[in-house]
Amino acid sequence: MSFTRQSALSDRHRKLGSDLSSGWNDMPIPQNYSADPYDETETVRNRAGLFDVSALKIVNVSGPEAQAFLNHLLTSDISKAKPGDSHISNIVNANGGLIDDVLVYVDSPDHYRVSHGGGAFEEAAAAAKGNFKVTVARDDDVHILSLQGPLALETLARHTPMKLSELGYFHHGKTTLFGKPVSIGRGGYSGERGYEVFCSAADAPYLWDAIL
Numbered sequence: 001m002s003f004t005r006q007s008a009l010s011d012r013h014r015k016l017g018s019d020l021s022s023g024w025n026d027m028p029i030p031q032n033y034s035a036d037p038y039d040e041t042e043t044v045r046n047r048a049g050l051f052d053v054s055a056l057k058i059v060n061v062s063g064p065e066a067q068a069f070l071n072h073l074l075t076s077d078i079s080k081a082k083p084g085d086s087h088i089s090n091i092v093n094a095n096g097g098l099i100d101d102v103l104v105y106v107d108s109p110d111h112y113r114v115s116h117g118g119g120a121f122e123e124a125a126a127a128a129k130g131n132f133k134v135t136v137a138r139d140d141d142v143h144i145l146s147l148q149g150p151l152a153l154e155t156l157a158r159h160t161p162m163k164l165s166e167l168g169y170f171h172h173g174k175t176t177l178f179g180k181p182v183s184i185g186r187g188g189y190s191g192e193r194g195y196e197v198f199c200s201a202a203d204a205p206y207l208w209d210a211i212l
Contacts, residue, residue: 048149148194
C-alpha cells in the first residue's frame with residue numbers, strides 16, 4: 001500500500017515485528033508486533049507500554065477569532081477552557097449527525113491544537129474559515145508518543161523539569177523531555193495513567209528509544 005504520510009518511527013516498528021501493512025489517516029501503523037498481544041496488554045495494565053499515535057491528525061487553529069471559529073464548529077463552549085486545558089468535543093452536520101470527534105488543546109486564547117481521527121473536521125473547517133479571522137493549518141511534522149500504564153509517571157518524571165505529578169487529567173504544557181522540546185499532556189484511552197508526548201518528527205526516534 002502507498003501512504004501520503006509516514007511515521008519517523010517506521011523502522012522501529014519493523015524491528016519490533018510489524019509489517020506496517022495496515023494504515024489509518026494515510027499513515028502506515030503497527031497493527032501488530034511479534035510480541036504476544038496478551039503480554040502487551042498485561043504490560044500496560046501492570047507496568048507501562050509505549051504507543052505511536054502519530055497517525056492522529058493535528059490541526060493548528062490560530063488568530064484573533066480562533067475561539068469564535070471553534071465555537072461555531074464544535075458542540076462545546078471553547079471559551080470555558082483555559083490555556084493548558086484540553087477536552088473532547090464533537091462536530092455535527094446540519095442535521096445533528098456526528099461527523100467527527102476531536103480533542104482540543106488550548107495553548108492560548110488565540111492558538112489551539114485540534115487532534116482528530118478520520119472524520120470530517122478539516123472539511124468543515126475549510127468551508128467555514130472564510131467567515132473568521134483565523135488560520136487553519138495541518139501539522140504533519142508533529143509525532144505523538146503515548147506512554148500508558150501505572151509506571152508511566154515514574155518513567156518520565158525524572159527526565160523532565162515539568163512537575164509531572166502535578167499535571168492534572170486532560171491538562172498539558174510545554175517543557176523538555178530528555179533534553180528535547182516537547183508538549184506533554186495527561187490522558188489516553190488505556191484505562192491506566194498515561195501521558196502523550198508531542199514532539200517533532202526529527203526528535204521522535206530519539207525520544208522513542210530514550211523512553212524505552
